[in-house]
Amino acid sequence: CNRTLAMSKPTYTLAAVRLGDVPEIGQLTADAFVDDRQTQMKNLGKEPYDMNKMTLESLPSMLHNPRCIAIKVVDKDSGDIMGVCNWGFRGFKPEEMPKMEGKPLPLEKPEETxxxxxxxxxxxxxxxxxxxxxxxxxxxxxxxxxxxxxxxxxxxxxx
Structure with missing residues (x-):
C-alpha cells in the first residue's frame, strides 16, 4: 500500500509574548487553573487566590527579565491566544539567551509603583x-x- 500522507499546514503561529497580551493571558491562565488542586487549595485561605490578578501583576516583570522567555500559540484565523509557556533560565548571561522578535526589552531601572x-x-x-x-x-x-x-x-x- 503506497499512500503518501499529506502534511496539513499549521493553523497556528508561535510568537513572543508581548506586554499587550498580558490581560488575555491572565484570563487564559485563570481559566486553565480553575480545576487545579493547588490553586483550589489556595482559594481556601482567608483571602481567595486570584490567578488572573497574579498573572497581571507578575507577567510584565517576567517579560522584561532577560532570563525569561515566554511564547504564545496564536490561532491564525481568530488571532486568539491558544496557549502560553514561560521559561526561566539560570546560569546564563543575558547575551547568551535566545533572542525573540517582539520580546520586551529589560527595564534599565525598576518602575516605581x-x-x-x-x-x-x-x-x-x-x-x-x-x-x-x-x-x-x-x-x-x-x-x-x-x-x-x-x-x-x-x-x-x-x-
Missing amino acids: KADPEEKKEQDATDGIGKERLDKEEETDPITRLQARTGADLEAWME
Missing part, C-alpha cells in the same frame, strides 16, 4: 518590619504558610 497592601506585607517581612504580624497570620492560616513556602522556593530558584 505604589505598593499594594500585600506587597507592603511582603516588603515588611523582608525588611524585618512587621515580621511578627506576618508570622502570626501564617500560624493561623495554613494556606498562607503554603503560599509562603512555594513562593519562597520559586524566588530562591530564580535568583
Whole structure:
C-alpha cells in the first residue's frame, strides 16, 4: 500500500509574548487553573487566590527579565491566544539567551509603583518590619504558610 500522507499546514503561529497580551493571558491562565488542586487549595485561605490578578501583576516583570522567555500559540484565523509557556533560565548571561522578535526589552531601572497592601506585607517581612504580624497570620492560616513556602522556593530558584 503506497499512500503518501499529506502534511496539513499549521493553523497556528508561535510568537513572543508581548506586554499587550498580558490581560488575555491572565484570563487564559485563570481559566486553565480553575480545576487545579493547588490553586483550589489556595482559594481556601482567608483571602481567595486570584490567578488572573497574579498573572497581571507578575507577567510584565517576567517579560522584561532577560532570563525569561515566554511564547504564545496564536490561532491564525481568530488571532486568539491558544496557549502560553514561560521559561526561566539560570546560569546564563543575558547575551547568551535566545533572542525573540517582539520580546520586551529589560527595564534599565525598576518602575516605581505604589505598593499594594500585600506587597507592603511582603516588603515588611523582608525588611524585618512587621515580621511578627506576618508570622502570626501564617500560624493561623495554613494556606498562607503554603503560599509562603512555594513562593519562597520559586524566588530562591530564580535568583
